[in-house]
Amino acid sequence: MFFNWLGALPGAAAQGMIWGIMAVGVYITYKILDIADLTVDGSICTGGAVCAVLVTNGVNVWIAMLVALIAGMLTGAITGVLHTFMGIPAILAGILTQLILWSVNLKIMGKANIALPIRNYDLILAQINTVSSILVLLAFVGIMIALLYWFFGTELGTSLRATGNNINMSRAQGINTDVAKILGLVISNGIVALSGALLAQYQGFSDINMGRGAIVIGLAAVIIGEAVITRISQNMACRLIGVIIGGVIYYFVYQTVIFLGLDADLLKMLSAMVVAIFLAVPYWKKKYFTKAKGGHHNA
Amino acid sequence: MLEIKNVTKTFNPGTINEKVALKDLNLTLNDGDFVTVIGGNGAGKSTMLNAISGVWKPDCGSIIIDGQDITAMPEYKRAKFIGRVFQDPMMGTAADMEIQENLALAKRRGKKRGLRWGITGAEKEEYKKLLAQLDLGLETRLSNKVGLLSGGQRQAVTLLMASLNNPRILLLDEHTAALDPKTAEKVLAISDKIIRENHLTTLMITHNMKDAIKHGNRLVMMHEGHIIIDVKGEEKQKLKVEDLLDMFTKASGSEFASDRAMLS
Structure with a gap:
């Protein structure tokens, strides 16, 4: 059984990297723009759907992925316009x-599921070629x-970073914060859709449910990544690498608990609970563990 | 150069919380004016500054800078004319970004932001010099996050940001009110210096009457959404706090009431 587990790790790494790419999209909205963007549950599937439909209709896989990327960017633009132009709260x-x-x-897709087997199509990665898939993903990352x-x-x-950090200051410094938010959402969902296109190829199908709960996996990867990397470096590139590592760690743990015999049906619930606790920790820290500071200022 | 013409603004109209914040407000600033603004609670001081910076549109009236009517211009667009420092030291800077990044953001106020690198080497040298002039030891901390600075340091950096690119007008909204007296004095001195050296036309709200008399070349007092006292030049230099209170009582027909105004 131990060897089974060991043998599953490269696959988990590949899958973790794909979800890590997706989590980088989440990082852009959640961490940089300070928006919890739930579009991703849909846009990851859009990416997979566009890629699968185009490839099964004979389009070159690279072009299919490019179209998937653009489709994802459009989904981000929709959310952006709903949020800024129409004044709807970002989460809604x-x-x-x-x-x-x-x-x-x-x-x-025309149906709920499209098969995309590597033996019939020219794909850039697939589950059966784990090692080459990992290399392709490394290049992408x-x-x-x-x-x-x-x-x-x-x-x-x-x-964009300023808009997420202090929106009033950004406007005072002449930044069109609406445009900044839309642009951030466009880039984020483009990346998410691209990860969807990679995921469809890797698992050999595109499915209407493939994005369900994506935001939670993304957040989990972001949180794990922060925990791993923030102490080492605050550099933007390092943080993004951290998010990818976060995705990989998430899938290692996922794979491990499955091997330990955990009911796979419970995984989404457990992921959500873990994310909830991690999101609560900074709040609890602030609320219960900070000592009242004397108001001292110095220039 | 700045004209506020008959500006009126009512918040929450038609509700129980209706508040006429500005009532037929008129004010004209000349080039190089340094105007201090005083007034009781709810007199409309901050509301006037928000009207100028375009946080919302006035119900009626117009705001004109250098002959250009900017009443309908969105906040981010008119930012190219305006430098702002807020009361809350947290408001004016991006805490998670470096000091130099904050300055670079301000440097590009009113300019197109493209795909050039966000900060150049020459700029870093310039910022180092400007920060050295503040005399707060910030010139060696260019890549520190602003969030690590004290309130006074943040206000000084915000002042510097507001003065970059020579804005047509500088708006200071009680920018020393959240600081301890000693720090407030230092930040005021820095403000004076920056305004003088850059010949900035300035509106400065303060709740300290002494400061209002001491700084600037002109003083206006607001009451119930418009200006009731406007003194300048020699007359202003000779003003005393008691004179101001007398003038207020005469002009408004009531006692000056503010829980924060410092009369002495």
């Missing part, structure tokens, strides 16, 4: 888009983090 805007996408994803590191260092990227 995400839920509305998620519901829109349920129908859209079904329409894209490297390029993505390099691009994001560059972007969040630019004037435009800096204005």
Whole structure:
């Protein structure tokens, strides 16, 4: 049994990296923009659906992934417009888009499930080729983090970070915070959809339910990543690497508890509970464990 | 250069919480004016500054900068004319970003933000010099997060940010009120210096009447949403706190009431 567990680890690593990429999208909205964006549950499936439909219709897999990326960006734009232009609270805007996408994803696929077996199609990764899949994913992760590191260092990227950090100050400094939020949501959901396209190829199918609870896995990866990396480095690139590592650790644990005989039906509940506790810890710390400080200021 | 013409603003109209915050407000600033603004609670001081910076649109009236009507211009767009420092030291800076990143954000106020790198090497040198002038030891801490600074240090950095790119007008909204007296004095001195050196047209709200008399070349007092006293030049230099209180009683027909105003 131990060897079975060991043998499952590379697969868990690959899957963890795919979800880690997805979690990087969550990181952009949740950590940088300070928005809890629930669009991701739908947009990850949009990515998988678009990729699967195009590839099964003979389109080149790279083009299919590019279209999936663009489709994901559009889903982010919908949430962004609902939130900024229509004034709907971000969390509700995400839920509305998620519901829109349920129908859209079904329409894209024409049914609830599309098979995408590697033996019939030219894919860039698949579960049976674990090692090459991991290499492909490593390349993806490297390029993505390099691009994001560059972007969040630019004037435009800096204005996104400022918007998430202090929205009043950002407006006072001439930043169009609505545009910044939409742009952040667009980038985030583009990445999430791309991870959906990778996931569909890896597992060999696209399914209408593949995104259910994605936000929780994403948050779990972000939280684990923070716990692992923040003490080592505050650097943006390191934090993003941390999120990927967070995804991988999440799947290692997932794989392990399954091997230990845990009912797989309970996993989503357990994930949600773990995330809830981790989200509560900083709040509890603040509420119960900070001593009242004397008001001292010095210039 | 700044004209506020007949501006009126009512919050929560038609409800039990209806509040006429600005009532037919008129004020014209000349280039280089440094105006201190005083008034009791709810007199409309901060509301006036928010009207200028475009936090919301006034019900009627217009706001004009350099002949350009900006009444309908969104807040982020008119930011290119305006530098702001708020009462709350947390408000004016992004806590999780570095000191130099905050300054670089302010440096690009009113400019297009593209895909160039967010901060240049030359800028870092410039910021180092500017920070050194504050005399708070911040020039060696450029890459520190602003969240690590004290309230006074944050206000000083915010002042610096507000003054970058020579805004047409600087708005200071009780920016020393949250600081202890000694720090407040230091930040005020820094404000004076920055305003003088950059010849900034300034509106400064203060609850300290002495400060209002001591600083600037002009003093206005607000009451019930408009300006009731406007003194400048020599007359202002000679003012005493008692004079101000007398003037207030005459102009408003009531006693000056503010739980925070410092009369001495």
